Amino acid sequence: MTAAVDSRDATERQVQEARALAAAVIEEVCTVIVGQRAAIRDTVVCLIAGGNVLIEGVPGLGKTELVRALGQALDLRFSRIQFTPDLMPADITGTTVVMDAADGQRAFRFEPGPIFANLVLADEINRATPKTQAALLEAMQERQVTVARTVHRLDPPFFVMATQNPIEMEGTYPLPEAQVDRFMFKLTVDYPSAEELTEILERTTGAAETGAGRAASGADLVRMGALARRVGIAAHVARYVVDLVGATHPANPNAHEMSRQYVRYGCSPRAAQAMVRAAKVYALLDGRYHVGFDDIRAAARPAMRHRILLNFEAEADGVTTDRILDDVLITTRRAGDAAGR
Template identity: 50%
Template sequence: MQLDSETLKDRIARFGAVQESMITQVRKVIVGQDEVLEQLMVALFVGGHCLITGMPGTAKTLLVRTMAETLGLLFRRIQFTPDLMPSDITGTDILEEEPGTGRRIWTFVQGPIFGNVLLADEINRTPPKTQAALLEAMQERSCTVRGNQYKLPAPFFVLATQNPIELEGTYPLPEAQLDRFLFNTLLDYLPAEDELKVVGLTTTTAVADLQPVTTAEEILNFQQLVRMVPIAEEVARYAVNLVRGTRPVDVTASDYVKKYVNFGASVRGAQNLVLAAKARSLMRGRYHVSFEDVASLMRPVMRHRILLNFQAESDRLSPDDILKKVLEVVPTKG
């Protein structure tokens, strides 16, 4: 996409204004969680999906709903349960009588997937058959029902939540589905002062008045703008080397990775890392990607893309521990 310099300047200025307005609106409801909010905004500007992992009561659902209202997009929520069927997500064909003729025809009734922001609440509580109904939607932005393909509205984001501690009656997400999430974002407990602010905000009669700050068309334009951000070859090579450093079969992998990792990140991991770094640089007011952009987003992009072995489990190591070591050993140049 070619733009003249004035148009490009105007679009970049509008990007910054919308970003500031979004933060202002979200802050009316959400306290703290700066890193999580930044990652959600990066996912939005890249056009990626986000898996949000956090304890009960950490405002996962509230954060997603608030973001959707701020963006002025069509919000849909699916509460995932063990008896949820794929047709409950995608929609189904029903037989209807045609007025006048009485002839029966198949009519497609859209499911909740036909929205802009889809909240998949407690996504790991439903069986793999139903989880897989999201695969085509997340990658192709379409769904197939009875052999007919239906395009989803654009933009389309899946923001899925899961509880990391309650594992009884849950179904871990398949690796193929995890790989389609741009980020695995961790929501942690708030600091004491922020928690005090939350109590003050939520135990009164005050209701936040959220105003939409952008449109679906403008978000699509921002996604194109992000892809136009240049990245130097050595920075792109650094991103690729980080991803390759997570694969135990790669010659550049450290002994630490070979000891604890079964499978590393795929090429999609490198693509997502570079795209996310482009969005972060533009959000910081820079027009090129830095090494710091890549390094800061490496863990949320990669933590769900590496599969650890039993040795790592017995030594009580998490994916973040492994990724921290990879960041330490992979040089920024060379």
Template identity: 50%
Template sequence: MSLYQSEVEAVDALSIAYNEIQTEVGKVIVGQDDIIKSVLVAIFSNGHCLLVGVPGLAKTLLVQTISRVLDLSYNRIQFTPDLMPSDITGSEILGEDRSFKFVRGPVFANIILADEINRTPPKTQAALLEAMQERAVTVGGITHRLPKPFFVLATQNPIEQEGTYPLPEAQLDRFMFNVLLDYPTFEQELMIVKNTTSNKTAELRKVLTGDQIEYFQHLVRNIPVTDNVLNYAVNLVSKTRPGTSHATDMVNNYLTWGAGPRASQFLVLGAKCHAAISGKYSPDIEDVQAVATSVLRHRIVRNYKAEAEGVSIERLINSLL
């Protein structure tokens, strides 16, 4: 049953809700409007988001604050080198009646903060694969459904740092967005220090329930998209694949491999959601471009020549845009 009289009214409601969430999160997080937008676009598109940055840039605080603004269950999993897969999914234990009983792990929540996900070995990282793709976990041959809605919002330290393990490509591809956090400006850092060195705490109100978020997720999928926008998105992804007819000279020279079809899907979904929160009823090419870097950043791999010549992923993506 629809919560609104028409899809136009529903899109307007989504745009209003987005702005309200931005306002509430902005009471705690200073100057990260684009990052907050990316996380919310991923949530409303039913996708997962990977936040990458050096320690101390409020990645964890951002996810915690968003979870406080949304009326959803929330669990934080601190990824460490000794973390085991069963510490995430749960395990079967032998009960007093001599029968096995499944004890749910912290993955059974609406919002999962996978904190410093690349500080645990790939075997444990892979424990999230089924949860992220199927919204379920299988233990002892029995599949357990996860609550809806379900999002993994992961933080990652740069892989050049000590004690980190690169995420497997299969896991990276499960994330809709890869978002880079940079240092704040001088004025922003002044405000951060002022706000965090006093006893003042922000009062946050709940903006959306789980049912409302699920409704908006279905709404985003129902937003119409024109053929020229679809063609642009798929063509953009095709251009990232070296050795194909669509590839540019820069791609052939600097990339080992490009993005797969999942990138095209996330480009279109992200563009739909980006348009909706901006108050538009159908995405255009600018909406695809707005989400392209976050969608493609972790799906294309540079070769040695690109690394030697200092050609960044962002420069390659901008050349395609």
């Protein structure tokens, strides 16, 4: 009985600490990045949940700066890879080189690439060739790299934060579906408002250098992730996740009308997993011990928008995945929808 009470008290304390740490990280990043508070929060949530993030936005919106500020706030080893068409896989993973030993002999030694960091920024990931992009696959999913038949574990925490530019599609290589599916969230960064732009000018054109201070550590991030996994989810809430994913499948009996018309392939089970994992973090940051419908809805768009493959008709009609998801979220019924009115 006492052990149970102690465990409960410890858990409550951990939840409060996690809330405070996450809030501190978000506030610290916000000292560098003006606006984009939702994108910052979603990015932090994704990191706590242990997922990789794909950030999409036109150049100059601070995507790279966001990732850099996160690395500073979390005190993580940070590396940046600028993806170009001539970038080779070994440039990412590292390679084996011949080294002269002290005894005069020569030996092979693995020289780790920039992937060996806690926070990897894959800048303009869609500019590299699919072969190079594929070099990230194993690292993103298995948290390991295999070079010359030797498996190298990546130190936790490990996150890949990729950015891509939705314009200037010439000379780019759209990410293959298998790789896109490995990103937990796809976030879109929009233009700042006039007030935010004014603030950006004041911060970045003066003499003072701005930078995020340390608010948490990589170990904190790992603990927060473990704590988030303990957050409960009720059956009727989990059912809502299933219904949302099912609504994007054109062949599903409960598919949304727009999905039937415009979707070629719906969301994979990874989308449901991502939603629940992220929803748990949202609940944790809200100080709750269970997942609610609003947590699921908050995670639905970033977790599903890049996992829906549209057909030609959608492209012809200018229909986006966000528009489909908006409709799906509106029409998919939750338990108690009728009771609360």
